[in-house]
Amino acid sequence: MMRLxxxxxxxxxxxxxxxxxxxxxYELSFVxxxxxPNKNPSYLALHxxxxxxxxxxxxxxxxESTAIILYLLELNEGATLSPKQGNMLKPQFYxxxxxxxxxxxxxxxxxLHPNKVAVSVEAQAEVRAVAEQRVNAQFDRVEEELARHGGMWFLGETYSAVDAYLFTLARWSRGMPRPAAGRPQLGAYLQRMIDRPAVQRAHMQEHLSQPWV
Ligand SMILES: N[C@@H](CCC(=O)N[C@@H](CS)C(=O)NCC(=O)O)C(=O)O
Incomplete structure (x- = not known):
């Protein structure tokens, strides 16, 4: 059986x-x-x-999460988690x-982890400040894109794997001074994501506490 x-x-x-x-x-395997244990030989043999x-x-x-996602979509031929071949939205999806x-x-x-690239407290603070500016600008770009097309989902009217990826990243900004959910378009969009039963099931199976975003 498939195992994640x-x-x-x-x-x-x-x-x-x-x-x-x-x-x-599928079944889930907690690491x-x-x-x-992710540094154990048995797990390192996988990754x-x-x-x-x-x-x-x-x-x-x-x-690699994107490789896994594209593979899952291939298994899912015919379903609608990515735009169809030939649709102008397909390259946008990529x-x-x-x-x-x-x-x-x-x-x-x-x-979130400046310690992975900088050693001193000062250097970590600098990395964090630069990363925060970039993340804010990037969520602003997401906000503009949602406002530009006015659709329900990130690509417009087509719900896709991009939405699952974006939602997961938006969650990580919960503790930031400008969380993704504080932007008007993004806030409403993230709520639409939370309303999806599949999103709810995944969060409950991972025992993620509320608020989810
Ligand atoms: N590019 C990889 C990144 C994977 C990655 O960084 N995973 C993080 C969690 S989001 C991790 O396992 N961190 C554990 C660690 O650093 O020990 C992907 O998209 O799959």
């Missing part, structure tokens, strides 16, 4: 939401990142950097998925 290795609320949540949206059969997520399916072992992963995700990680 996860840690509650981490980027593995995006894949978890998508699996729930599709309705695949206790605090106790370091050499000891990170989540990892997806196992039929002998396949896959890491653009935003990659942008979320390489840009917003990366800057949120710097903000």
């Amino acid at each position: 290795h996860y840690y509650p609320g981490f980027i593995s949540l995006a894949a978890h939401i998508i699996i729930e949206e599709i309705g695949l059969e 206790n990142l605090h106790k370091g 050499p950097d000891g990170l989540v997520p990892v997806l196992e399916n039929d002998g396949l072992v896959l890491y 653009q935003w998925l990659m942008w979320l992963s390489t840009t917003l995700h990366a800057n949120l990680s710097l903000y």
Whole structure:
């Protein structure tokens, strides 16, 4: 059976939401990142950097959240978690998925874990301040995009895997001085996400406490 290795609320949540949206059969495997079993040889055999997520399916072992998501969508041929081939929104879907992963995700990680790239307290504070500015500007861009098309979901009227990714990242800004949910378009959009049963199931299965965003 398909198995998703996860840690509650981490980027593995995006894949978890998508699996729930599709309705695949799977099991969850909790990786206790605090106790370091992710550095155990058995976990490192799945992911050499000891990170989540990892997806196992039929002998396949896959890491990198966007690769996992694109694979899940392939398994889900015909369903509507990405625009159809030939639709002008398809390249936009790729653009935003990659942008979320390489840009917003990366800057949120710097903000939340400056100790991973800087040693002294002063250097960490500087990294955090720069990351905060970038994250604010990037959530402002998301806000503008939602306002520009006025649709229900990030690509407009098509609900897609990009929404699961964006929601997961927006959660991480809960404790920031300008959380994503404080912006008018984003706030309403995130509430629409919370109203989705698949999003609710994934949060409850990961025992994430309220408020979710
Ligand atoms: N580019 C990777 C990043 C994975 C990643 O950084 N995972 C974090 C959680 S969001 C992790 O496992 N951190 C644990 C650690 O650093 O020990 C992806 O998108 O899958």
